[in-house]
Amino acid sequence: MYPVDLPAVSDTDLTSASEQYLSLLESSPHNEWFQLSQTSKVAIIANNVRRLQLFEDDQPDCLLLGLHPPDDPTQVVAVYLHEKWWCVDDVLRTSSKSRSGLISVQTNLERVIVFLLSQVVERSSQEKVLFSLHPRTESCKLLWTDRQAVGFYTFKHKGSLCDPWSSRCYLLPALDTVLVRRSWRRRGFGFQMLKDFCSSFSTEKFLGISSPLSPSMVAVCRSFLQQHKEHLEHLYEVEAPGDWTQRRNIWLGIQLGRYSLGMNEERSPTSELIKRNEGDDSTQKTYNCRPDLTSLSTCNVSNPLVVKLCDPSQGEGSPSSKIAGTGCSCAAQANNLESGPPTGPPQSSRDTKQALKSKRSLSAEPHIEVQETEETQRCAKQIRRT
Structure with missing residues (x-):
């Protein structure tokens, strides 16, 4: 199952769990790694974790922890939910049909x-x-x-x-x-x-x-x-x-x-x-x-x-x-x-x-010009015959 399929979490619980886990990392660093792929992984340490504010002008704050590569703090590769780290792609998935x-x-x-x-x-x-x-x-x-x-x-x-x-x-x-x-x-x-x-x-x-x-x-x-x-x-x-x-x-x-x-x-x-x-x-x-x-x-x-x-x-x-x-x-x-x-x-x-009316009138003009041209030609032929 994926996070969205698990029991609902309140704002207070989400923020509290995030703060407690971050405090634990800061006080007693863990020797843990988050595996991104077969060839890359990120160390789960306080320096690689940052708080993410979920809502605009949020009072009280609703915080989520994001794990980022050590060389790029703007990127988020995993988030902390339900007492474990989930890669972003898994958070966007569901097991429910x-x-x-x-x-x-x-x-x-x-x-x-x-x-x-x-x-x-x-x-x-x-x-x-x-x-x-x-x-x-x-x-x-x-x-x-x-x-x-x-x-x-x-x-x-x-x-x-x-x-x-x-x-x-x-x-x-x-x-x-x-x-x-x-x-x-x-x-x-x-x-x-x-x-x-x-x-x-x-x-x-x-x-x-x-x-x-x-x-x-x-x-x-x-x-x-x-x-x-x-x-x-x-x-x-x-x-x-x-x-x-x-x-x-x-x-x-x-x-x-x-x-x-x-x-x-x-x-x-x-x-x-x-x-x-x-x-x-x-x-x-x-x-x-x-x-x-x-x-x-x-x-x-x-x-x-x-x-x-x-x-x-x-x-x-x-x-x-x-x-x-x-x-x-x-x-x-x-x-x-x-x-x-x-x-x-x-x-x-x-x-x-008015715009549509003008459009119709413009589209009719070429037809009128053709009729006038044909009428002029007929008159000219009659004059020549006379």
Whole structure:
């Protein structure tokens, strides 16, 4: 069995076990080794162990111990859970057949998996962390395939607070971050997560995806909207908290060429992205997909991008990832959550219809010119005959 299949562990127990074990290492060093492969191993000593904070602004702290090579403290090769060391790959696995597809995160061990995916697994020794830490209560779903966790996405509920220090709250559900592991991309998982998000809020008239959108995320949105036309006028790129001045219709933006699409994304519109942070490798995390919807990020297929809708520390910012943030406006009152758009249809809807109308009229012009040319020729022939 793997850690996620073992009994649940509370925050207190996880932190307490980590602190006790580290104190033991510091007081009486063990002559133990963790075998990475047949040819390499790492000594389990205090100098090779560091504390990992699991959650953003965590009070009290929830700590996990990570084992790293002596020459590279930024890397994590194993974590301490259930009184033993586990390699990272094993922590991402499950022996349960019931874990398949997208499953809501509920236990601390599942949140450890989200942490490893966003902070450890997709990071090379030269890269910075792709995602900022998620809050302890972040709504999240893990994607399980072949008994291993291959990605996740996080989202904000309508009415949930943008931050714990103000009364600002989201005015619509918003897909926040998405990530698919590099080795599992281009298999339609980004499309699957966007579809699951929209299906989860089928009763909502408007849905958001946190800004900015990476080229990979745009490609996923385009493919999704082409197949689900009922969402054409209901899916928006948004900045927190998502009032009408902070929404841009995604389909209209695609039709007007406001988004860039890389060659790879055009050939494979369902390519995954990470939405949330810094790192633009053709995946966006608005992280990104905190862009890899994977970045979900600025979006290079190799690097996820992460994005958080609110960052009160900057007044406007949204750097939950390391990308430029999006601001939160004035506090939203509870009675405003159900308020619809301003009187009359939203500008984006009118723009959409006008753009499509213009497109049709332009496509008709060549036909008119041909008719006029043929009529002119007939008149000329009649004159010559006369």
